[in-house]
Amino acid sequence: MQLLFAELEAPAKALRAEHAGDAGPTPSRNLHSANVNRRKRLLVRIPAAVAASLLLLAGVLQSDWWQNRQADYHTVAGEQRRIALADDSTVVLNTDTALKVSLQANQRRVELLRGEAYFQVAHAAERPFWVIAGDTRAKVTGTEFAVKRAAAEVSISVAEGRVETSTVRNTDPILALAPGQTAVYRDGRAAGLEPVDLSRSLAWQQGRIVFVQTPLAEAVEELNRYRGDKLVLTDPALARRPITAVFAVDRPDDAVSALEQTLNVRARRLAGFWVLLG
The missing domain is CATH 2.60.120.1440 (Jelly Rolls)
Structure with missing residues (x-):
């Protein structure tokens, strides 16, 4: 899954870098044309990565389906x-x-x-x-x-x-x-x-998820167990940020709002399957 998310984030990073470059002096016609072509190639990669991710998600869902069939x-x-x-x-x-x-x-x-x-x-x-x-x-x-x-x-x-x-x-x-x-x-x-x-x-038995100085990457992995969609960290620097918080298991979006406010990150929903945090 991490390789998949890297595929999704790489073109987005490149696009952000280009937008930053556009803020400088106006480029020549040839350079502008090259940038346009490059953006088109990057935008093509995003749907391709999403398609690949959907196939991977289908595999995970199929595995869960088979386990559910075996389970009592x-x-x-x-x-x-x-x-x-x-x-x-x-x-x-x-x-x-x-x-x-x-x-x-x-x-x-x-x-x-x-x-x-x-x-x-x-x-x-x-x-x-x-x-x-x-x-x-x-x-x-x-x-x-x-x-x-x-x-x-x-x-x-x-x-x-x-x-x-x-x-x-x-x-x-x-x-x-x-x-x-x-x-x-x-x-x-x-x-x-x-x-x-x-x-x-064992706080989950009282309907709570408790984190005490937990690296954000670990917290996201735990929160994802309670969500239909999945949280994805798009900024590797955030992975090691410690958080201390208590979240209700039946209100998963409250955790997203809290992370946005306390860590100054932005949540972006992608295709109804992921929430990108970065």
């Missing part, structure tokens, strides 16, 4: 859903999440195909509760914890009880998590065990 439960962007399982456990699905459930006599198994979920597991020592997210898995007999799967990264955060995490291939040692701890796995390998601020990481 799923949510769309901006939706949250509470599910009561047959074993008296409860699962809360966050935005854009797909979940597959298999409850058997000797074990309970849930597969997180994408997204984020919070589990309140009914105690049953003889029936361990497994959550599988890609190559990462968590095992409990009764506790409360959250699992988030995004691209090649999986994080598991514990609110109550004890959770054992490992990889499907068993190449890493089992990590035992206590309340207030999170385990992060990247590309199927353990990346670390660290403390977690549950009031922030």
Whole structure:
């Protein structure tokens, strides 16, 4: 996606540079003609990049569609859903999440195909509760914890009880998590065990997204999970700007307005699919 957005932004930057050049002395007829031709070529590139982006978007939507077909439960962007399982456990699905459930006599198994979920597991020592997210898995007999799967990264955060995490291939040692701890796995390998601020990481259950000195690029990635269209940073210098803010998950455009006011950026809507911030 980043390469795609670069394709969209490159011609726009060139056009802005030309407009800046036009503010100087009047060029000769030949130079003016060359500039006109150059602008035409640049404007042709924008629809081409948009067409390519639509194809990529179609691929993403098709992937989500297939996961939804496999899932027993799923949510769309901006939706949250509470599910009561047959074993008296409860699962809360966050935005854009797909979940597959298999409850058997000797074990309970849930597969997180994408997204984020919070589990309140009914105690049953003889029936361990497994959550599988890609190559990462968590095992409990009764506790409360959250699992988030995004691209090649999986994080598991514990609110109550004890959770054992490992990889499907068993190449890493089992990590035992206590309340207030999170385990992060990247590309199927353990990346670390660290403390977690549950009031922030689980704020979505109260309908809030909390950022504290979060780089804007990371904040945009998180906000995009709740939006039908997508925010795109067109100015790389903005990516590292830290923000501290609280946004409501059901009012995504409030975040755009706040970013415009606090960071002095302009939001431009493109083709109904993206909001360019720069």
